[in-house]
Amino acid sequence: MKIFIDGQYYDENTAKVSVFDHGLLYGDGVFEGIRAYHGRVFRLKEHIDRLFFSAKAILLSPPMTNEAICEAVLATCRENNLRDGYIRLVVTRGVGTLGLNPNRCSKPSVIVIADKIQLYPQEMYEHGMAIVTVPTVRNLHSALNPAIKSLNYLNNILAKIEANNAGVEEAIMLNSEGFVAECTGDNIFIVRGNELLTPPLAAGALYGITRGVVLDLARDLGLRVGEPNLTRYDVFNADECFLTGTGAELIPVTKVDGRVIGTGEPGPQTRKLTELYHALTKTSGAPIFG
Ligand code: PXG
Numbered sequence: 001m002k003i004f005i006d007g008q009y010y011d012e013n014t015a016k017v018s019v020f021d022h023g024l025l026y027g028d029g030v031f032e033g034i035r036a037y038h039g040r041v042f043r044l045k046e047h048i049d050r051l052f053f054s055a056k057a058i059l060l061s062p063p064m065t066n067e068a069i070c071e072a073v074l075a076t077c078r079e080n081n082l083r084d085g086y087i088r089l090v091v092t093r094g095v096g097t098l099g100l101n102p103n104r105c106s107k108p109s110v111i112v113i114a115d116k117i118q119l120y121p122q123e124m125y126e127h128g129m130a131i132v133t134v135p136t137v138r139n140l141h142s143a144l145n146p147a148i149k150s151l152n153y154l155n156n157i158l159a160k161i162e163a164n165n166a167g168v169e170e171a172i173m174l175n176s177e178g179f180v181a182e183c184t185g186d187n188i189f190i191v192r193g194n195e196l197l198t199p200p201l202a203a204g205a206l207y208g209i210t211r212g213v214v215l216d217l218a219r220d221l222g223l224r225v226g227e228p229n230l231t232r233y234d235v236f237n238a239d240e241c242f243l244t245g246t247g248a249e250l251i252p253v254t255k256v257d258g259r260v261i262g263t264g265e266p267g268p269q270t271r272k273l274t275e276l277y278h279a280l281t282k283t284s285g286a287p288i289f290g
Pocket residue numbers: 033034156182183184185186187205206207208209210211244245246247
């Protein structure tokens with residue numbers, strides 16, 4: 001596997017970052033997780049735009065333009081002959097000195113890894129997954145804004161550990177007010193009648209690319225879409241529930257905190273949206289091989 005670091009390709013054994021990189025020392029950097037399907041990178045522009053928004057929010061100027069980073073993603077896929085897979089794009093603050101001051105870091109680093117994706121078990125896509133609400137609450141906007149996809153993912157990792165300890169793969173994270181924010185690496189949706197609802201960004205959700213695509217598909221289907229504050233009560237009483245993410249795509253949720261959601265099987269709107277999502281990934285995206 002060839003890995004892109006600052007304009008050059010390295011073999012996976014020699015692809016290294018410095019121990020003085022503030023990405024490692026302080027989690028000072030931003031990242032994206034992107035999918036390639038059938039030789040096309042899905043929603044590439046949206047991912048790179050979000051990367052630049054995350055970077056701007058932490059006063060990090062990527063050393064490449066938006067277009068150059070898009071091209072680096074495509075070129076790294078070509079270099080690895082990757083048609084289907086997962087692309088991890090990272091921009092770190094770069095090499096600095098011990099001490100927090102980011103001004104001591106001379107130049108941010110850009111890393112692109114194009115690899116295979118590990119998905120949730122197929123059985124869960126067919127029959128739904130069980131999730132739980134965990135005690136770790138989502139970061140406060142006023143502390144570390146959850147809209148920033150930063151290298152500091154401990155908030156999510158702690159919640160993921162709590163989910164794993166409870167024997168499940170994902171967790172609902174509430175915000176400090178007790179409203180549903182999102183999951184550790186996925187956004188959450190509920191279906192209520194002909195309404196599709198997902199928490200607003202202000203509740204602590206990431207502006208998920210998959211979330212945006214699903215909201216568009218739902219509007220096309222004639223569903224009423226909304227982004228109200230949601231509580232666990234709303235989730236427990238939903239007709240359907242599913243999660244969205246670049247890695248997960250759409251995955252049905254049929255049990256939350258031991259309670260059965262809807263019929264206990266993936267619902268019709270979830271299935272329809274999943275079908276439309278898959279159709280879209282087959283036909284749209286930035287071509288890797290021209
Ligand atoms: N919330 C959080 C906190 C995320 O990290 C999402 C929602 C979904 O957003 P997208 O844009 O992907 O629809 C994410 C994305 C991984 C992995 O390696 C994590 C994500 C995406 C891809 C892979 O676990 N998280």
